[in-house]
Amino acid sequence: MSRTFLKMNGLGNDFVVIETASQPFEPTPEAIRAIAKRGDGGIGCDQVIAIDPPRSAGASAYVRFWNADGEVAGACGNGTRCVAWLLMQPAGKDSVAFDTVAGRLSGQMAGDKRVTVDMGRPGLDWTQIPLSEEMNTERVELQVGPIDAPLVHTPVCVSMGNPHVVFFVDAPVTDAFATGTGSLVEHHPLFPQGVNVGFAHVQSRDHIRLKVWERGAGLTLACGTGACAAQVAAVRRGLTDRTATVEFESGSLVIEWREADGHVIMTGPITLEYTGKLPEKVVA
Numbered sequence: 001m002s003r004t005f006l007k008m009n010g011l012g013n014d015f016v017v018i019e020t021a022s023q024p025f026e027p028t029p030e031a032i033r034a035i036a037k038r039g040d041g042g043i044g045c046d047q048v049i050a051i052d053p054p055r056s057a058g059a060s061a062y063v064r065f066w067n068a069d070g071e072v073a074g075a076c077g078n079g080t081r082c083v084a085w086l087l088m089q090p091a092g093k094d095s096v097a098f099d100t101v102a103g104r105l106s107g108q109m110a111g112d113k114r115v116t117v118d119m120g121r122p123g124l125d126w127t128q129i130p131l132s133e134e135m136n137t138e139r140v141e142l143q144v145g146p147i148d149a150p151l152v153h154t155p156v157c158v159s160m161g162n163p164h165v166v167f168f169v170d171a172p173v174t175d176a177f178a179t180g181t182g183s184l185v186e187h188h189p190l191f192p193q194g195v196n197v198g199f200a201h202v203q204s205r206d207h208i209r210l211k212v213w214e215r216g217a218g219l220t221l222a223c224g225t226g227a228c229a230a231q232v233a234a235v236r237r238g239l240t241d242r243t244a245t246v247e248f249e250s251g252s253l254v255i256e257w258r259e260a261d262g263h264v265i266m267t268g269p270i271t272l273e274y275t276g277k278l279p280e281k282v283v284a
């Protein structure tokens with residue numbers, strides 16, 4: 001049985017989205033890798049997303065995420081905006097709630113192909129990231145490069161349902177730097193579940209330039225949970241006010257770490273690229 005899918009992206013961070021109500025989807029890591037592979041018979045994407053029927057009252061769906069390396073991911077901000085938009089279309093609704101392994105998320109329309117998602121509260125304790133040892137997550141004892149002249153050091157760690165480490169840098173970093181440094185940190189022993197690595201350049205109290213090396217996907221054009229983590233990290237360090245624009249080369253997200261309830265609110269665009277059929281051989 002061949003399955004239909006939707007190819008979508010959020011600021012170029014791209015997804016193969018499969019609605020499973022009429023086509024069960026229990027993929028192996030190899031199947032995910034085959035779907036995500038760019039070229040050689042793959043569809044090509046950073047993450048694969050399954051939209052399952054709801055498992056609890058009040059939710060429109062249960063949503064699962066996998067990285068291109070085949071491993072399960074706990075959250076995906078850009079993907080969450082795309083899912084929220086999809087779930088609001090048929091019913092002509094302007095708000096929706098759905099569940100993920102990281103908890104209940106809610107979305108609402110914020111203009112044409114623009115969605116606001118409540119990503120819930122960040123995890124700030126070392127056990128929530130998680131780290132392999134107790135540390136102050138606002139100033140983590142970690143550096144990359146020569147001891148006497150580290151390339152990056154003393155990051156902030158934040159969980160958005162997935163682990164993030166955010167390094168503040170004095171200037172926007174190149175793709176080569178983010179790749180070389182991010183790939184070193186992704187599987188550092190301090191992060192027993194791996195980590196997404198952000199390089200944040202604070203331009204002003206409401207503007208951050210960000211590049212993210214994603215766990216299980218590598219350098220992506222944008223990272224929604226990475227933008228949330230960078231803004232939470234910047235507020236913790238006193239570098240930005242509660243709402244900031246987080247800018248990638250492909251565009252920007254508006255992130256608010258809401259004072260009233262501690263929730264992180266992300267607003268940004270979604271793109272529906274095309275619909276297609278998964279090749280039979282890819283997913284048995």
Ligand SMILES: N[C@H](CCC[C@H](N)C(=O)O)C(=O)O
Nearest residue numbers: 073076077078162215224225
């Ligand atoms: N690579 C991430 C999942 C996708 C995050 C990103 N695509 C986003 O928009 O948040 C992880 O392993 O936790």
